[in-house]
Amino acid sequence: MKDVISLGVLGGILTSMIRLATPFLYAAIGETFAQTSGVVNLGVDGIMLLSAYGAFYVALNTGNLWLALLTAAAIGLLMGLLMSFISVTLKAEQGISGIGLYMFGLGMSSLLFKITIGTVKTIDGFQPVRIPLLGDIPGIGPILFDHSLPVYGAFLLVPIAWWVLDKTTLGLKIKSVGQNPAAADSLGINVDRIRYFSVCLGAVLAGLAGASLSTALVDLFQDNLTAGQGFIAVALVYFGGWNPWGVMGGAFLFSIVNSIQLWMQVIGVKIPSDVAVMLPYLLTIAALMITVNRVRQPAALNKPFERGES
Amino acid sequence: MQIKKAANKPLSLRRPAFDWSNVVLHFLLPLAGVLAALLIGAVMLIILKADPIAAYAAMVNGAVGSVSGITQSLVKATPLLLVGLGICIAFRANVINIGGEGQIILGALAATWFPLTFNTWPGWLLIPSTLIVGFVAGAIWGFVPGILKARLQVNEILSTIMMNSIAQQLMNLLLRGPLMDPSGIAAGTYLAQSARLPVQVWLPRLVPQTLLHAGAILAVVLAVLVYFFLWRTTIGYRIRAVGLNPDASRYSGINVPFYQALSMTLAGGFAGLAGAIEVIGVQHRLLEGVTSGYGFTGIVAALLGSLHPLGLIPASILFGGLLVGAAQMQRAVQVPSSLIDAILGLVVLFVSGSALWSRRWAARRNMGTEEEEKS
Amino acid sequence: MKNKSLLIFGLLLIALLVNACGTPAAAPAAQKQIKIAVIMPSATNDMAFSQSMWSALQSVQKDMGGESALQIAYTDNLFNVPDAAAAIRDYASKGFDIVIAHGSQYGSSVQDIAPDFPNTTFAWGTDVNTFGMKNVYAYTAAAEQGGYVNGVLAAKLTKSKIIGVTGPVEVGDAKTYIDGFVQGVASVDPTIKVNKTWTGSFSDVALMTAAAKTHIQAGADILTGSSQSVVGSIGAAKDAGNVLWFGTQADQASLAPNLVVASQVYDWTAMLKDMIAKRQAGTLGGTVYTLTLSNGGLKIAYNPGYNLPADVKAAGDAAIKGIQDGSITVNP
Structure with a gap:
């Protein structure tokens, strides 16, 4: 027990945090786009599952991991189109259509898995790529700069998403559509088109979240592989207050508490394992309680837009 | 606000007029959505080399074709109706409760612990007190996100998702600890289940050789009560007013956060009651997987019932029948159960998509009689 | 000429097919087909608990001579009690000889339903409780x-x-x-x-x-x-x-x-074969099976790799x- 807080331990916790945070980052940043435009997509987990399956299937049969990512993105896009058609064009209640999408993704992925693959198999997924120079920094180098490409991608996504949402006209349009669709419409912004775009972008990223699991982090597919991570990702969007950096903070907090609780179990800290597993969930709520999050949600969140209605 | 609009309720605070053609409209269009989904399901069945006609015949037959099918559908409908009533109250106050799963678990835990502890009480006392304890436990699990939202602006979607997982771990902890069946420990199997509950707490069965229990009647009675609560009481009026227009409610002196927290607490209570009734009516002991996803499917049922307590009764029976029929279909044509999940997902998607037309038609018909409120 | 040979070929093919279909149809006359239904909490390909039973059933079916001797029906991913009860009752009333409820959460359902179908064999596990019924087996693995x-x-x-x-x-x-x-x-x-x-x-x-x-x-x-x-x-x-x-x-x-050095494998085949044999001899249940290393139900599979x-x-x-x-x- 003497090495409980050694540098190696800390490194292990951080490495584990980065890996655990990766799918959350993709999915939650994607959901940030959808929600900023005013659409709550509760079907993230279903998109992740079907894409994780698709990516795994392609990787298993072709060995081409890039094609696998592309497949995942394409499946995400298709499911995003389905979600936006139902929620934007048909103006369905978003909570219900998202749950439908989740059930469909869960069922379809395990059905296809059973028919086309049959049993659990593993692949050689994305291998860690050590970034030259940075990766050689003693201590933090191997922790931060020795990961697979989809992991780096997740972290690059954060500043890009922030830049798009905060610094571009596209981002402005997405926000205005989520805040006041009627005003945006009167300014000549095509509300539906922006919402389609945002939901589909979110779904593509959810697809990549699934692929990052099945081709980079666990290198296999199984029934209900995500085990509800898509729902956590939705929660993290609220945690982050629709800001990519905040979302990243939430993903880090959740993941680091998770890797710390695993570490506590390994070194035999005397608390029941179930309580340890609860910690990330408890602390995420607690963190939000003390930071007093007064960010207003997009005013038109969860509201379909009908022209001339308001 | 929009939630109600999407679900096709004229946004009036007046008691809704009972209009039969409206009812037909509410059911015909979703039915078309169901048919469209089943059509895609038929294609998938053909790909899987199963006979879709035999499959769907088995589905209909399984749900309504026999006493056992009908009772199964009602058994399924009971928790859907109860969870849906809670969802309905919360949505009326514009609070989204996706914490049903956790609240069901809490209710089930309480309804297991209580009769095992007070196992000498007679049934007439034990049953109602167990139901109340289950309701209270679920209500506490709903109160927490409610008060967090009211006092600290913690978003309820976030807190309920997290609390679902916390409830799951709590159940794991209790089921492998104090609630674990002593006979399982003695036999060395250590199964994750509680001891069998004392017989006097079992809800009476309504039809012999089936699982249909008195909880189904209780659920219908409660649906009527919730209807009166929401439309005939001051508290109910304020809950709806808060949901309809929080700003106006605030100006007129209604304590908006209080009523939001209250509605969340009640929603939790009803989900907890659903969990309690599953335990003492169906399972007679606590088992893993007690929620069966009712926390989510209850939302679907609530929205299919147009967030109206009385509309929920047929909606949950229909949805329960769909679940039972689908399971029967799996057994009849021997396809993987995951196909059923996929088809049900499509049903939910398409039914939610069909709301637009029914809303538009309703709006057109209601024009002149009731001005649709704009947000 | 060419057409004729094609025709003959086609006829031959049909004859073959008819024959192929005909043979198994004749077989059950000699020995009655056994019908087993199994209900499982996860997918049949989970590499764990459900798969162990599913593979055992497949291998018993193969040993007995295929579908004609042993018909298998299944319901997977089933973990809630009302659905399980419905499935168990349904399979029993459809005339399945043996209904296997492969999950400890199905016990109450078996206990409720088994008395209504005295000629059907019910098996459930993992547990050690047959509820004192003559048509219920329980099974567990040490x-x-x-x-x-x-x-x-x-x-x-x-x-x-x-x-x-x-x-x-x-x-x-x-x-x-x-x-x-x-x-x-x-x-x-x-x-x-x-x-x-x-x-x-x-x-x-x-x-x-x-x-x-x-x-x-x-x-x-x-x-x-x-x-x-x-x-x-x-x-x-x-x-x-x-x-x-x-x-x-x-x-x-x-x-x-x-x-992988070694795996402990649950092998339910001997148990299933014993249940079938006992049933054909007129015994429908009443005992508890425990897979152990002694009775060969548990095996240590050393990985040759x-x-x-x-x-x-x-x-x-x-x-x-x-x-x-x-x-x-x-x-x-």
Whole structure:
């Protein structure tokens, strides 16, 4: 027990945090786009599952991991189109259509898995790529700069998403559509088109979240592989207050508490394992309680837009 | 606000007029959505080399074709109706409760612990007190996100998702600890289940050789009560007013956060009651997987019932029948159960998509009689 | 000419097909077809509990001569009680001879339904309770026994003297397997540290992977664990490259052919065959089956792809023998 807080331990916790945070980052940043435009997509987990399956299937049969990512993105896009058609064009209640999408993704992925693959198999997924120079920094180098490409991608996504949402006209349009669709419409912004775009972008990223699991982090597919991570990702969007950096903070907090609780179990800290597993969930709520999050949600969140209605 | 609009309720605070053609409209269009989904399901069945006609015949037959099918559908409908009533109250106050799963678990835990502890009480006392304890436990699990939202602006979607997982771990902890069946420990199997509950707490069965229990009647009675609560009481009026227009409610002196927290607490209570009734009516002991996803499917049922307590009764029976029929279909044509999940997902998607037309038609018909409120 | 030969060929083909279809139809006359329905809590391809029963049924079917001798119906991914009760009652009323409720959560349903179908055999597990009914079998697996053997092997192989256990929830055979494993390790060298983690979920592969990596970080050079999510731990062992794995429930060697040392395999075939034979002899139930190393229901499947030193294998075999002859007792 003497090495409980050694540098190696800390490194292990951080490495584990980065890996655990990766799918959350993709999915939650994607959901940030959808929600900023005013659409709550509760079907993230279903998109992740079907894409994780698709990516795994392609990787298993072709060995081409890039094609696998592309497949995942394409499946995400298709499911995003389905979600936006139902929620934007048909103006369905978003909570219900998202749950439908989740059930469909869960069922379809395990059905296809059973028919086309049959049993659990593993692949050689994305291998860690050590970034030259940075990766050689003693201590933090191997922790931060020795990961697979989809992991780096997740972290690059954060500043890009922030830049798009905060610094571009596209981002402005997405926000205005989520805040006041009627005003945006009167300014000549095509509300539906922006919402389609945002939901589909979110779904593509959810697809990549699934692929990052099945081709980079666990290198296999199984029934209900995500085990509800898509729902956590939705929660993290609220945690982050629709800001990519905040979302990243939430993903880090959740993941680091998770890797710390695993570490506590390994070194035999005397608390029941179930309580340890609860910690990330408890602390995420607690963190939000003390930071007093007064960010207003997009005013038109969860509201379909009908022209001339308001 | 929009939630109600999407679900096709004229946004009036007046008691809704009972209009039969409206009812037909509410059911015909979703039915078309169901048919469209089943059509895609038929294609998938053909790909899987199963006979879709035999499959769907088995589905209909399984749900309504026999006493056992009908009772199964009602058994399924009971928790859907109860969870849906809670969802309905919360949505009326514009609070989204996706914490049903956790609240069901809490209710089930309480309804297991209580009769095992007070196992000498007679049934007439034990049953109602167990139901109340289950309701209270679920209500506490709903109160927490409610008060967090009211006092600290913690978003309820976030807190309920997290609390679902916390409830799951709590159940794991209790089921492998104090609630674990002593006979399982003695036999060395250590199964994750509680001891069998004392017989006097079992809800009476309504039809012999089936699982249909008195909880189904209780659920219908409660649906009527919730209807009166929401439309005939001051508290109910304020809950709806808060949901309809929080700003106006605030100006007129209604304590908006209080009523939001209250509605969340009640929603939790009803989900907890659903969990309690599953335990003492169906399972007679606590088992893993007690929620069966009712926390989510209850939302679907609530929205299919147009967030109206009385509309929920047929909606949950229909949805329960769909679940039972689908399971029967799996057994009849021997396809993987995951196909059923996929088809049900499509049903939910398409039914939610069909709301637009029914809303538009309703709006057109209601024009002149009731001005649709704009947000 | 060409047409004619085609025609003849076609006719021949039809004749063949008719014949092929006809043969099995004739067979049941000799021996009545047995119909088995099975209800399982997870998918038939979960590499764990459900798959162990599903493979056993497949192999019994093959041994008996295919579909004509044994018809199998199944319902998978079924974990809630009303659905299970419906499925059990439905299969029984459809005339299935044996209805297997392959999950401990189905017990109450079997208890309720079995009296209504006195001519149907019900089997359920894992548990040890037949409710005193003549048409109910119960079955269970003494997972601690194979756990013990795996523990002995692991203790002989570890160099770092640290072993990691990745479990789901500490219940059922996940608990008993791991308890046996710990006893096995301690019997060889009590100074070896066995670190345990529980993810609180039977399906969270990502968290299982993280748990396994944490164990490796803490110095473990051997891992084991239970539930369908351990495929994540196996993946982590594979990533590390030099960490060995011990499996349970099903043979997991295919997932990491160089690193899986041995798996405890649940083999339900002998039990199923015994049930069928007893049924044909007129006995419908009433006993409890326990898979053990002695009765061959539990097997230690050494992975041929892993080069196990002879002395270690000898220690493992000695442990198996000791459990079989009763000189070693493992507490669940």
